[in-house]
Amino acid sequence: MNHPDRPDTSQGDLAQPKTLTPALPAVTSFADLELPTEVLRTLTELGVREPFPIQAATLPNALAGRDLLGRGRTGSGKTLAFGLPLLVRTAGRRAESKQPLALVLVPTRELAQQVTEALAPYADALRLRMATVVGGMSIGRQAAALRDGAEIVVATPGRLHDLIERKACRLGRVRITVLDEADQMCDMGFLPQVTEVLDQVHPDGQRMLFSATLDRDVDHLVRSYLHDPVVHSVDPPAGAVTTMDHHVLIVHGPDRYAVTTEIAARDGRVLLFLDTKHAVDQLTRHLRASGVHAAALHSGKAQPQRTRTLAQFKNGQITVLVATNVAARGLHIDDLDLVVNVDPPTDPKDYVHRAGRTARAGESGRVVTLVLSGQRREMSRLMAEAGIEPTVTKVRSGEAELSRITGAKAPSGAPLDGPAAPRPKNTNAPFRGLGTSKDTSRGTGGTGGKSRKSGEARKLAEARKAAMVRRSR
Structure with a gap:
């Protein structure tokens, strides 16, 4: 149901907030901004x-202290x-x-660390202290960093909430608050914690909200916490990026x-997305047993790992x-030219963010x-909602067309972690966790169900035979 005071928007796009004060014009160089030497x-x-x-569009206004709503x-x-x-x-x-x-509030540990690394050289130059506050790391050390004094905190909502509860952090002097990837924080259920944070920071402070997608998930945040914001949407959606196939x-x-x-x-790096942690681990083990230098990334892994x-x-x-969707945002890898959705995403935003791991900063890339x-x-339907017109091709393993599109080739077969596990007789058996049913006989023409039934019958017959032997003794 639409709120009576809010205009309806197609496909969940954010209703444009009203801006009363005209925005400052964009700049063409950093020298135009009178930044510190x-x-x-x-x-x-x-x-x-x-x-x-x-940057050209938002920097003049952000430096002037304006609230910002930016999509890039x-x-x-x-x-x-x-x-x-x-x-x-x-x-x-x-x-x-x-x-x-x-x-700076971000949804994931990886993004928090990436933001910290990107800003650290400039913070050092300005003699500012930074602290990164995320789950999976020592909360005691993070509390100590805050106790020693840190001008800038980069945090995930959950860990920041824990530190506030412990009275290890107070936000009343925070005059600049940034929400990066705010829509994902809402999607992940962090909205109550985000609003709790925004209620505690200095009421007259500056708020900046940035994301690759801005939809009605963040409508409440924009309308409640941004005052006379400058709105910038300077980059096209994934489907309009000419360097991405x-x-x-x-x-x-x-x-x-x-x-x-x-x-x-293939030769070169590739990022594979699957839906579950179990599927990620299972595929990673198989790839390493096949001679492929693969590693798993998901929320079940310890942060140092x-x-x-x-x-x-x-x-x-x-x-x-x-990886699971934990790698869909905030992950920046130079020269990553291929992203593969092994399990297709079910939401257009997930597709956009997975795709955004390639073709970054003007480079070319391919999403399969x-x-x-x-x-x-x-x-x-999902592609249409994401504004994308993909090239559709039927492929089989070992075919030249698969190699042309992805660079696919046969693996070495030399296991990286010791002897390879025995291969099943049917090497094309569907891989559980790659979108296939747990009952591998459904829709694939497999014989998994029959094999299980025959095995159970054999065990039952053996049990009966043993019982007869015992009775005859």
Whole structure:
């Protein structure tokens, strides 16, 4: 049901909030912004020469202290768009114990660490202290960092809530608050904790909300907490990014396992998305047994392990990252040119964010989604909602067309972690966890059900025979 005061919008798009004060014009260079010399020098040292569109549009207004609502495609430079104003406007002030001055709230640990790493050189140049507050790491150490004094805190909602409950953090002096990927925080159920945070920060402070997608999930936050915001939507949706190719590959159920393995064995890195932690772990074990340098990433992994896996993927030690949607946002990997949805997403936003791991910052990339024949209609609907017109191709493992689209090739077969497990007689048996039914005989022509029944009958016959022997003694 639509709220009577809110205009209806198609496909869940955010109703445009009213802006009373005209926005400042965009700039063409960082030199136009009168940034501190230390920041300009750091930008030059890091090779950041010209602002991306989202930065050019939002930096003048953010530096002036305006509230912001910004949409920029993931990988478009949103971190510096909110990070530079946050740091520059905080510079020269000193935080008291447990009382930070600026806050960046993000949905995942990976994004928190990435934001911290991206802003750290500029914070160091301005002599600002940063603290990263996320789950999966020592809460005692994080409390100590806040106790010692940190001007900037980058946090996930759950861990920040825990520290506030412990009275290890107070937000009353926070005058700049950033919500990055706010829609995902709402999707993940963090809305109550986000509003709790916004109710505690300084009421006259600056609020900036950035995301790759802005829809009615964040409508409450925009209307309740942003005052006379400047609205910028400078990047096209994923379907309009000319450097990104989209492919839907129609695969035969029993062949999906082999297709996935051959794609993973390609030259170059690839990011594979699946729906569940169990499926991620199962596929990763199989790939490593096939000679593919793969590693798993999901919320069930300890944070140090997740951090190490990402580092190995970035430096090339790992060529295949098998992940759940935990890697769909905030993950920046240079030169990642292929993303594969092994399990098709069920939501257009999930597709957009998964796809956004490639073709970043103007680079080219390809997004491939594996689909069974029975999933074609649903996938067509999802693509249409995402504004994408993919190339649809039927493929089989070992075919040249699969190699042309993805670079697929046969794996070495040399196991990386000791002897390989015995292979099933039917090497094209469907892989449980890749969208196939637990009953592998359904819809695939398999014989798994018959095998189980015959095995159970054999066990029953053996039990009866043993009973007869006992009675005859």
